[in-house]
Amino acid sequence: MSSDDTIEQLPSGIALAWGVAATPQRGPKREMSVEKIVDAAIEIADSDGIQAVSMSAVAKRLGYTPMSLYRYVSSKDDLLLLMQEEATGLPPEADGEVVGWRARLSELYQAQSLIYARQPWLLSMPITGSPITPNSSAWLEAGLEALSDTGLSEEERIAVSLLVTGAARWKGLIAAGYEEQSRTTGLDAAEVASREQRLFDAVITEDGYPFLRRAIDAGVFTSDSDPFDFGLERGFDGVEAFIDGVERRRSGTESGTADGSGATSSADSSGDAAGEAADGQAAIADDDPDVIADKKLREAQKAVRQAQKVLAEARKRERQVRREAKERVAKRR
Incomplete structure (x- = not known):
């Protein structure tokens, strides 16, 4: 299949984003364009939210009829895609x-977080698949480039890149929610936090939720610290340790191969050297302390997760029994 055939099969919105869609043959005055339509839609979203964006609202803003817009953008879904592409922009x-993968990924994370803070309506856009548009692809490309010298596999680099974009999006979602609460209630950020503290005090008791109560009393919900930045940095700590393990295993394998080349020279004449080397290499991999430790760690973590699930169910049952007991006591009184 030729590249031209592939382009013809692109969905209309993606084709518009890449600039390979057919130019409209007719339409209103020449000042109308896809770019102006998208800019007008973004202005509406910035001022009134994504729910206010419609083909008719955009047409009214531009002084045209909705049918005029459809000659340039064939559907609202395509318009939303182009809005997302424009607002996301290119990575810095x-x-x-900036030296090293960690610093570069932190830079990308902060830049994405800033985009969501400036245009939170982006967080309401549905995720319908992998990033195929130019700007979205450029962000993923930047993350993969930062990890290109780490020794990670392609799958692992994608996973780490998604860790960064996911952390930025999650931070943006929470921040946008608080911002909306401030807008609708008229309370500033500190007042919203104080209000939440009072709500927690009303329902979270030490007997029912001892650890959450302890955290609340420590002021975690009114603290100025950023839990999202902290969480990402600890994620980076794990990735860094993983990369170090990959490099250690690689150097150990290369060292073992180099040392074994001379030791097996006398066996080469027997014609069995290749098989023996392969068997030996497999044995080294199975006996590698790092591999064994990783396997045991995964098994231990799985056991912990299972235990936590059982504990959570037991605590849920405990809270239910405690409530029922209190109700019985209250009735007797």
């Missing part, structure tokens, strides 16, 4: 002073 160029 790598700072010359």
